[in-house]
Amino acid sequence: MEIFEGQNILNFIKELPNDEACKAYLAKIKWQDGFACMKCGHSKGCEKSGYNYHCYTCHHVESATANTLFHKVKFGLQKAFCIVFEMSTSSKSVSSIQMGKRFNIRQGTAWYFMQKVRKAMESSQKYPLSELVHVDEFTVGGKEEGKQGRSYDSKKKKAVIAVELNKKHQIKRVYVKSINDYSAKSLTPIFEEHISEKAQIVTDKWRGYEPLKEKYNIEQKLSNQGKNFKELHIVIMQLKSWLRAIPTHVSKWHIQAYFDEFCFRINRSQFKQRIFHKTIERMINAKPLYHKNIKQTLSV
Structure with missing residues (x-):
């Protein structure tokens, strides 16, 4: 499968039209360098139907979403991919209220998943500013x-x-x-x-x-x-304008996540063609994020 490039939403829907296509996309990225069992660490196994991998050593069956930020997404992978696409390719992103209406999911559900995307947008701290x-x-x-x-x-x-x-x-x-x-x-x-x-x-x-x-x-x-x-x-004015456009309060507990999202997009403004794919890669390489890891306060 070819990696998705560009910002055209019609091309995006055409290339990733359903949950199955999205799962195949995840599987290809997750195991592109080979399989390593998340339970025992061994590399011997085979791919099974439904884009799962079976470990020959411990017989654990691992899904493409397991141990990633897509773990236990309950509203469908295509909707999840669409949220990632909106957050990564648009210049100002979309609030969780708008995301919920756009994809027919609860605002709280949309906000929680968007926090996962923001987690993937954190800086790696590998490339310090040097000029x-x-x-x-x-x-x-x-x-x-x-x-x-x-x-x-x-x-x-x-x-x-x-x-x-x-x-x-x-x-x-x-x-x-x-x-x-x-x-x-x-x-x-x-x-x-x-x-x-x-x-x-x-x-x-x-x-x-x-x-x-x-x-x-x-x-x-x-x-x-x-x-x-x-x-x-x-x-600073651009950042403030974006935050003011969010229709409800952003708490101090979550403001850093919004800063990370803003910086992630602006730092990749010259590489927008592959920004969606890079975000998906980061979400696959990151560990799962659960409700208990996020301080629940009024926020979007």
């Missing part, structure tokens, strides 16, 4: 009226963003991380997880970055109301 990197903090919900500078409103969700620019100051990659406050301790993780020590980093004059200069090449300069960080603030 010119602008870093700043912001709050989700906009600035407080009548105030300037950093918001300390406990109701607002605080975040730090790192944007890598090329020599023409075009945006290459973006990472956003939720933080509890603006201290050096809270700012450090985005540097450790996403920024190379070799990168040329530019921030504003906030004192929270001072301790990080011991390890990173950081230049601090005045923000000048955002004019010195124009590209970075464009990305």
